[in-house]
Amino acid sequence: MSNKIERETDEIIERSFYEKYQDRVGWFVKGTNKDLLHNNSKELLKVLKENNILVNKENFKLLEIGAGGCRNLKYILDEYPKIKFYANDLHQAVSFKNMHESIKKVIRFYKGKTQDVIKEFSSNSINLLIDSNHLVHVNYTDTNKILDYINNTMKPNYFLVRSITIDVPMKKGCPYHKHNFNEKLTNYKEIFYKLSDNDKRWYIKIFKLNI
Numbered sequence: 211m212s213n214k215i216e217r218e219t220d221e222i223i224e225r226s227f228y229e230k231y232q233d234r235v236g237w238f239v240k241g242t243n244k245d246l247l248h249n250n251s252k253e254l255l256k257v258l259k260e261n262n263i264l265v266n267k268e269n270f271k272l273l274e275i276g277a278g279g280c281r282n283l284k285y286i287l288d289e290y291p292k293i294k295f296y297a298n299d300l301h302q303a304v305s306f307k308n309m310h311e312s313i314k315k316v317i318r319f320y321k322g323k324t325q326d327v328i329k330e331f332s333s334n335s336i337n338l339l340i341d342s343n344h345l346v347h348v349n350y351t352d353t354n355k356i357l358d359y360i361n362n363t364m365k366p367n368y369f370l371v372r373s374i375t376i377d378v379p380m381k382k383g384c385p386y387h388k389h390n391f392n393e394k395l396t397n398y399k400e401i402f403y404k405l406s407d408n409d410k411r412w413y414i415k416i417f418k419l420n421i
């Protein structure tokens with residue numbers, strides 16, 4: 211993709227993820243997407259449990275990038291209260307407004323773009339990294355840098371991805387990018403794959419550090 215197209219894409223993405231957007235994805239989401247988003251979070255927890263990824267211990271560290279109001283993390287916290295939770299997103303106050311009280315109390319939240327925040331996490335500092343419907347909205351150049359950092363420096367033990375099987379063109383609103391995670395994650399082995407029960411255009415994958 212040319213730099214010009216990527217810049218235009220970024221402008222659309224920036225407009226899409228204005229502060230009010232957080233009302234549409236947090237714990238208190240209302241309207242047509244409410245059931246889908248909560249079902250997605252439940253599905254994510256189910257997959258993690260089936261693969262025995264989660265450990266209810268203080269030294270188990272979980273980071274969700276682009277987590278908004280941490281709806282996914284709230285479901286995990288309910289069953290694994292000892293885990294240490296980390297998250298980031300573009301806006302802090304509105305993300306907290308859309309967060310359940312219980313996760314608000316324990317989350318360590320970083321305000322900022324994932325491409326910057328990820329560098330705060332050093333080698334082997336995170337047991338499980340989650341990207342749920344987030345990097346699909348980050349351009350190819352930045353996502354490739356993020357994936358390089360994950361693969362070569364950060365090296366979380368596990369990386370769960372909810373992503374899309376098709377590219378959705380820019381004209382239809384906020385663009386979706388069909389990233390090739392497997393190609394970038396050379397130090398990882400894909401240990402799980404399924405199409406989402408809630409929408410077959412989406413898949414869930416788990417990668418495990420292989421070295």
Ligand SMILES: C[S@@+](CC[C@H](N)C(=O)[O-])C[C@H]1O[C@@H](n2cnc3c(N)ncnc32)[C@H](O)[C@@H]1O
Nearest residue numbers: 227235276277278299300322323324342343344
């Ligand atoms: C579709 S929402 C997904 C929210 C949540 N992960 C979920 O599963 O419902 C995408 C999120 O990515 C955030 N986002 C978009 N670009 C970002 C970037 N470069 N860095 C951090 N967050 C970003 C948005 O603000 C939004 O909260």
